[in-house]
Amino acid sequence: MDQENNHSTKNVARSAFWASFLFYGLIAFEFFYMFSPFAAYIYSIYGPGLETLNLSGSTSWLISFFLPHIARETQSLFITWHEVIGMTLFLGGFLAFLVGAAQIYRSKLKNSGAVFGGIYNYIRHPQYLALMVSSFGMVLVWPRYLVLFGFVTVCFAYFFLARIEERSCKQKFDGYKEYCSQTGMFLPPAIEQLFHYLPRPQKRWSRIMTSLALYICVLMMIFFAARALHLYSVNNLYTHITEHEVYLSLGQIDADEIAEIVHMVKSDSSVAASLVEFQDPDQRFINYMMPASLFVSEVPMYIPEGETPTHEWPGEKDQNRYKIIYSLAQFGPESQAKGQQILLQAVNKIPVLEVWINRKSQIIEKILYSTPDQDYEGMPVPVF
Template sequence: MQFVSNGFKSASWLLYAVIVMEIVFMISPFGLYYYSFYGFPLRALTQYKWGSFLTGFFLPHFTRTSSPLISLLQGMGWPLLWLGLVLFAMGFVQIYGSKLVSVLNRGKRDAGPVDSWLYGNVRHPQYVALAVAGLGALLVWPRFLVLFSYVTMLFLYYSLARFEEHRCIMKFGEEYRQYLDNTNMFLPFKIDFPSLEDLIPSRNVRVCIYVSLYAMAILASLGIGEQLKKHTVESISAVYLPETAIVSPARLEPTELEDAFRLATNNPNVKTALNRDDTPASWLVYVVPKQWYIPELPLGIISSRIPHKSLRDFNRNQLSVLFTKPLSHAQPTGGKEILLSAYGFRPVVAAEIDLSENNVLKVTHPPATLAWGKIPTPLL
């Protein structure tokens, strides 16, 4: 009995070591992708003109648009993220359940390659799952840097998949070769076309082609992202003046934006605050329903405010007007260019107004820095 207990403990520790090492190996590209969401790279990139572009968003994060395409993409984010995580968990259970059987048998019976259930449809379901989860995360937090990292992650997973297949051929031989012939790499249906290895015998030439494809994919994805950003700017509620962009995360009419802007700027306290800021930058002005709470806009956390995504109806007369200085490495030539070139903003003054009474209810001075400090936040 003691022998059985010791054997089980040894098998458990061996399984644990195998799982930890393989998970670290497998998750590493997704981990690098995940950390592109956070502080250090974002703060560092804003110091440079080319780098600040990468910290920007190519889809709106808290703003509603009139575009069905953007609405569709925004709605797909969380479902894809959870779908990917569930598929990854299913693949994890399948592959490491097989390893557990192999370890507990202590080499008496090799479990062989896993080629059923998820692995019967695609050869690398966990990589597919992480790609789906990564796409969902990209749509939830759509920075250009995250897009760049996502494409990089996909190419890294392709390389890891090829490496694993060569290793499995060495381990399982002809049995695994038959599995390769009968199962597609990433899609649940078979596509018959020759691999790069079959077409080009030279490894050096294949590496050059692979790097070239990666570079083209990066440029193409960033180009698509830039077009989506321009489409976003065209689809939001906004009024563009020569040196001012007046925008709203809600679907307000241009006349409502203009009336709110005029009422706020005519207030003496607001005028004083605007005149006190003598920096030459243009103005980025947000007009927000007073009931809404948007963490990215420093309008205060007030108990009466409601998270904007849960509130479709709102009082169109009760509004908050936030005046900010856009942060940019280039001086915009017009109001629309402010949104296309800025990587952040500095709050100056805010006013709560009532359009029905043509009255400014309150003027406040928001903090000069946001809760995230120097980490660039979405503009829309």
């Protein structure tokens, strides 16, 4: 009976592992296609799921970003470079995974039994640890709340799968039990030793309920940490905020300069006339400010023929000619934000107007009436 239970538990754990791995793989794929020429086409695969989550106020926040994706330059060094840090962790973890995999498959080809040397001399599951590091890197690169929760789920799946594999290895390989006593599962023994003092239920269902409670607690802790990062990120953007509008600069610019540009644009009679139909007090705006030569795919805008939307650094562009893309902020059901909360709660935006200005001569160069987003067709994409 014990063997049947172990076999059943192993199958359940493996199924959970591959399900969560597939889920997280799709999330990682979302990031890569967003930077590919086929983004608009492949995004239709994810669109229905994101739109479904956006139908309810209880789930719409899951698709929000808690770190910037559109704004490239911020007042925080970490927030500015979080994608670079994340990509470094992602690639580093993937390379470490390949190193561990090479040791395992070399041992299998030689039929030399369990691997105790190399990186396995320090921890028993370097491949799972590498995948955790890589997954955390993806959280920083593509920081939706949904991605964060997927990361936690995958980590728990790795832990239980590692436990099951160790029970099997202790039966199959001589010396594996002693090896376990001298090494850590994912961290050095000196660190993991601290967790040995935690109480461990003896009954199977007690262990299951304890694990479930721990999983929920970790999700709650990671959620509150992400919310704090979300607020920290918004506080460190270059913005000009009123009760109904947020002017968000994608690059570094002084607050007084943003206010000056906003005043110049709002004072222009042509701009005022173009915006008069959007004076409903219930409407909220997210207005993106950037060099005129910068074109970003997640901000619906006029794209000249031959230009390709990118995520280049705004500071590298001509700072004399700017543009502001006025867009109506969209929220989840039963949400009505004001001021800074517009950025914190918005899940999408609808383009309205595009104003090109010459900062040096203080003139409005042109006004373009925005068309609906042709790439993502209103599907939820990052808003800051």
